[in-house]
Amino acid sequence: MPPRAAVGKAFASDRCGFYAAFRPPASPAKTTYVCLPCRRSWKRGWEASRNPEWRKCPHCADVMIHAGAALAVPRRSDTEGWRVLTVLLNAGIHFHKSCCGGPGYRPRTMREVRERLAYARTSGEPVARALVRTELPRARPHRSPRRGRAPHGR
Numbered sequence: 001m002p003p004r005a006a007v008g009k010a011f012a013s014d015r016c017g018f019y020a021a022f023r024p025p026a027s028p029a030k031t032t033y034v035c036l037p038c039r040r041s042w043k044r045g046w047e048a049s050r051n052p053e054w055r056k057c058p059h060c061a062d063v064m065i066h067a068g069a070a071l072a073v074p075r076r077s078d079t080e081g082w083r084v085l086t087v088l089l090n091a092g093i094h095f096h097k098s099c100c101g102g103p104g105y106r107p108r109t110m111r112e113v114r115e116r117l118a119y120a121r122t123s124g125e126p127v128a129r130a131l132v133r134t135e136l137p138r139a140r141p142h143r144s145p146r147r148g149r150a151p152h153g154r
Helices: 009-016 079-090 112-124 127-131
Strands: 030-035 039-043 063-067
Touching: 039 079, 063 079, 112 127
Parallel strands: none
Antiparallel strands: 030 039, 030 063
8 A cells, every 4th residue: 555645634635626515605805985975984895896786875875985905994083084085085096905015105194185285286296196105205495596606607
């Protein structure tokens, strides 16, 4: 009789297809949908993006926004957090997971949002790109030439 390989019973049986029939189906990945007027959120399956009936808010029947699976929803009483979330979602920024972690940088306070919106206005950068910047470039102070002296090179 040949020597037996040290393989677990479940692995060996699964390879034969015996236990595969008894395994429960994998649950579909869920993502967050947000109703901004109600300040409520729900986790729904990805198929909700295709079914308009599932995208309606159960509380007010308004259409919910697909925010992404990596969203940390603020508490309903957190007015500033919901204002920031409203600005981000209306600018087209979502909270989808990436391969190496979360969705990346997102501003958390209205001060950070205002700074990035002001930067977008002055620099001409698109608002969505300015809102997800980790750090804003520092503005260089304008230096006027000294009075009474000729510019260099003359």
